[in-house]
Amino acid sequence: MGVKTVAIIGSGVSGLVSLKTCLEEGFEPVCFERESSFGGVWIFHDEPVKTHTRGALYHCLVLNSSKNMTNFSDFPYPKTSSPYIQGKEFINYIKAYVDHFDLERHIRYSTDVKRVEKATDYDVSGRWTISFAHDGEDVKQETYDAVIVCTGLYTERNMAVYPGQEQFTGEIMHSNEYKKADGLANGKTVLVVGGSHSAGDCAVDTSRVSKKTYLSMRKGTWVLQRMGPDGLPRDMAVNRRINFFIPEWLRRKNTVDHIYSRINMDNLGLKSVKKMFCSETMVNDDIGTRILCGAVVCKTGIDHFTKRGVVFTDGTSVEDLDLVVYATGYQLRAPIVDNDIISDGVKDLELYLYIFPPRLKHRTFAAVGFVETIGAHAPVFEMQARYATRVFKGCATLPPEDVMIADIKRRKNFMLNRFGKPKNFFPPIPYQDLLADRIGAKPKLWPMLLSDPVLAYRTFLGPALPYTFRLVGPHSWPGARAAIMDVWDTTFYATKTRIVRKSIGDLWGLDVGALKILLVVLFALTFFLSILC
Incomplete structure (x- = not known):
């Protein structure tokens, strides 16, 4: 029995590309969106986020990848757009994409999906039942031939907890609540916790108006600037197929040499305890300068809180602390799906090529957007969606269950050995080429x-x-x-x-x-x- 109708959960970037690829393949898709507009984490709200179950933008955000590496494969950015796009402007590109491919008529807004589960005839048909409530009405159910879950990794914020935190009298927030420094950090002593992109952004932004901003990192980071070798956007200089024929040690050396030509990581207290490509990275153009002028001070990890400050693992402390911003990322949660399909947390997640649960009887379920990459995410999500829909259509195949499980274990072990923790992370080029080869687009x-x-x-x-x-x-x-x-x-x-x-x-x-x-x-x-x- 072939696939005709497809349910897509979420209308962020991964949901929209899944919707578009379903239409390309001749399916009849319906996209369920709990908000009143498409865009997911790229919907900008001036007011703080009330829920813990979605990401959010802050005013100073600039995309980490350049426009020609970020855009979708058949929809270029306008020629007049800057090489790098401000976060609040990215939604304009998404809107143009939706309009160009006439996607919005397939989206149901203000529709909260409660459950995605196997239909009563799943063993025979492979179909899925979607339980949803529209605009607070009673829960209804509809059945579809296939489903693509596009709720992604930025769902539930990860809030660290340290001893003594409950007695701290200052303000604590997550970076998804953060909007801008003005009115929040003026004249205050601020601590930002984290070693990746949002931590750097928040530290730099608050340092322009704060009394002092401290940046706490347990293991340090590697700082990459958007302008790469020869003045090119960094991702356009390094994300090239030919580079992956160069030994990793040489690529690592070239990258580190270029970093140190711009920023001395040792002198500024930024350097990671782990080598490049095995550690956190931070794309930031200003953090070095803000440290050099004393506006930002790098510190080790937090040992414990006091009533008015924190003590770090190196024994130093900060008192009269007013604001703590946890830029500590998000936890994977997909409560609408059984844990044996999409688990809570990356550690137990089983997705073949980060898309297909391997233990299902029918290949009618896909997850798109449950990955991280060094570079642009949108084209990666698009390639995932193209592969998933070709599998639904029967034009691409999946290997036997045991082969998929073995591949999942191999990739997990590789990431664990490389990063010391579970991650769904990879360079974009070999991965996209792999998926493209499966559908004949390489x-x-x-x-x-x-x-x-x-x-x-x-x-x-x-x-x-x-x-x-x-x-x-x-x-x-x-x-x-x-x-x-x-x-x-x-x-x-x-x-x-x-x-x-x-x-x-x-x-x-x-x-x-x-x-x-x-x-x-x-x-x-x-x-x-x-x-x-």
Whole structure:
């Protein structure tokens, strides 16, 4: 029995791309959204979040990935947009995407899904029953051939608890309650807890108006700036297919060398106790400067609270503390689904390729957006949705249950050994290429080299743009090649507001970063061939 109707839970980025891919495959999707508008965590609210079960934006947020790496594979950002997008502006791109593909008519707003469970005839049909309440009305039920859960990782905030915290007389909040420093941190002593992106943002933002801001990190972090080598957006410089043929130790060395050319991590008290690629990272352009001028002070982890302050694990303390911001992330929760399908917490989560529960009898259930990556998330979610819907349609297959479980265990062990804790985390390029290969959308080097060598050069030596997954395969996009070829013009069009003399690379239309990588690879090949001969 084939899939025709699909229920999608949530209309954030992962829900919207799932909705769009369902329409591409000819399904009849319905998207259930408990809020009154689409966008998920990208819906900006000036008032503090009242619930613990969704993420939220703060005013100073800027996307960590550049626009051409963030956008969906067949819907580029406008040429006039800046290379990096402010958080509050990203929703405008999402709205344009929804309008362009006419998605909104398939969304049911103010509809709170209570349960997703197997239908009474599941063993035969593979169908799912959705229990929901619209706008506070009585609970109703509908049955669908397949379901995609898109509630994601940013559901329940993770609030750390330390000894003595209950007696602390200052204010404590999570970063998803944080909006802006003005009116909150003016003239106050602030402590931000965490070592990743939101911790850096909150520390920098509060330090501009606070008396003093302290940043507490148990293990430190690695700070990456948005501007990478050669003045390019960092993700466009490093997220390239060719880079993954370079040994990890060399990539690590190059990354650390570039970091230290901008920020001395030791002198500023930022450096992680774990090596690069195995630790927390923080994308932040200002944290180093704020530490250098004394506005931010780095501290170790918290040992315990006092009535008016905290004592850190190194024995130092801060008194007269007014505000504590926990930028400590979120816990995975999907209470609408049984734990044996989507568990509470990453530790026990079983999802093949982070999408499919392996122990279900029918391949009619998928989870999209339950992952983290270093770089843009939206194209990763899109590729997950494309793979899931191709499986629903029968155009892509899954391996036997034992093979899927073995793959899940292998990936879990790898993450545990690398990070010392369970994580659903990976570099975007090998993962997206893997999923694209399963649906026939992965670009192939040698055929492309013969038919279109210039495009091959851009695809395999240049940034691994989302457009590359629309060059071939199902639902390819005629504009993909032009988007790849014009990427440097569209990246910097908005910033070239003053005419300057062009460099040699610009005159010849060359990607200097790609040429450097190519020279390194050619040198390495020559060296090894000389040894063999």
